Amino acid sequence: MEEIYCAALADLLGHGAARWVPRFHEAFGSYQGAYEASRAELTARGLLSAGYPGLLQQLSLPPAILYVKGRLPDSEQGLAIVGSRKATDYGLGTAASFGRAAALAGIPVFSGGAYGIDGAAHRAVVEAGGITVAVLGGGLEKLYPSRHLRLFDRICEKGALVTEFAPWEPPLAPQFLQRNRIIVGLSKGVLVVEAGARSGALNTAHIALDENRELFAVPGPITAATSQGTNGLLKQGARLADTPDEVLAFLQDREEGLPKRARPRQLDLFPELKPEEKPRARELIAWLQKQPGQTLDSLADAFPWPLDQLSMLLMELELAGRIQRTSRNRYIAV
Template identity: 40%
Template sequence: MEKFYWAALGAAKGIGAAHMMALVRVFGSAQNAYEAEEADLLATGILSPKAVAAFVQSRKQQERFPEKLREQCERLHIDVIPIVSAAYPERLKRILQPPLVLYVKGTLPDFRYSIGMVGSRMADAYGLKVAGYFSSELAKAGVVIVSGGAKGIDTASHKGALQAGGKTVAVLGCGVDITYPPENRTMFEKIAEQGALISEYPPETEPLPFRFPERNRIISGLSQGVVLVEAAVRSGALITAEFAMDEGRDLFCIPGNIFSDKSAGPHKLIRDGARIALAPDDVLEELFPELAGSIHSNLFACMEDKAPLRVCSEQQRKLLDLLTQGPQTLEQLVTATGWSVAETSVLLLELQMKGFVQTDAAQRYVQS
């Protein structure tokens, strides 16, 4: 039951983990600290009078919180891991603002070899392919892939690790009982089987916008290094990159199309001194040299057996060349080639059947 009192302390707003841990040391247990009288809390000198008043008020508003949380977590098969537990990741304890508790669905892996994969929610085909490739190859080498469960690069990273049979962890900006985005339900179920869903928020906590930047520190905190695939200059992924640098983590950036705003973030950080990663081995050699050499040396070697030049017509290759510039509508491709709508449509359908082209959410054509 003690861990649920830790969770109750963690649910109090405006009081950091360090102050809560100090209260537990004074009162001897999380339960005693949570149930302490207002006068006794003030007497410790750990919290300001304003913080004590806010804590007492919060406690009144969440009546029987520990008992209700226990019932809820048992029903939903959610584990609660306080910061004092041996199961709490050691690396995460050392960040500036560690979460007081972690809510976990699944099984926490060994984070000795772990990499954070982050990037744009609105990634293009290039970014999705690179994220999936890096994650798959790193997972094959025994690295845990940590990401945020969101659309775009996060999803591609998790799927890459899952398809490789590796371990991956999704750090959520909501309760681990909530599937957000909803279309990732099946993926989340697989993550819980092959790794874990993690959150600092109790069950039923809604995915409000401010919670996602907060959870980014946990992604970098669990990781030995962070790989940034695609991101605009102002983006949540860059927040994670900043957390990584602030906490002394190694930051790797994958260069992209110089004409794409999605490459602006990585390119800026590269100019500022971040490492360039052109292949998964670049990450392994820097962080885990004992694992290096066990995977493909570069993306092109990995994809050699799928080279479209050998199986596509000259017209199809022209379409593929155009799609390297980014997503294109049918009308844009017709204008660029000068071919008819019917002819272009047939060629695109053939490329889709060969697995070289797909459509995105906006029904634009992109490379697979």
């Protein structure tokens, strides 16, 4: 049994396993004890920095290790701004507007450092003299995209680059979905500016709901493909973000000064599924968010459901744009 926990620790720690697994074993006396240790126990034994962000510890699956270049903000009022890489001028301008407003209000902005909405939000914050953090899908020695290297340097002047991947890890597609939970975990609220019907930003929105973060969406033209996802979130109950005021008010705990709005109902994340399928769909999506790149066989081992029902559910979620099947027949959440 100890061998299994040793292997699980090594898988969790990735390329840092050779250095860290022995230290975990020494601190707890067994691999099982180390694997099952709480955050408080890890901190007490010096295996988790006391500076580990408090909000991030609230995630259902917080990263075991964070690599940071720069300095993480102390504030827990942060705003995540996410959206399409292939953004329109409308989306880019809106992301910049919200980013600038947050910076001027002293609120840190978190995003993914990518092209499009991410880059526009980061750039607006640094130009306004604010603090922003880019959460990366690869290691700090493999910065991506390369066209943002100058932007990354400017981000580090007051904010930081953050990743859970070892410095030499290249940026791979499943890792960008995996890093989305860290963007959510560092933030009090999540703003989706533009998102297509099958956008990675919707993955971030779903994680925000799963992790009990407030979700905002910017409305867009009904004819724009990049607004299908955000308009869909609004129809399902996300909070309307037509100006920065309400978003900033929520982050600063001063909503009483704004016009009253009905609290959004719980989003139905699977409107296309039958009611009896939805609990299984939530469970399956949550599993793929935490462990992307699963095969049908590995999912069948994890879920004791009839294989035909599992296959049908995977197909329905794939058609709905909630999961993708890679060229190697591995499934990832979207």
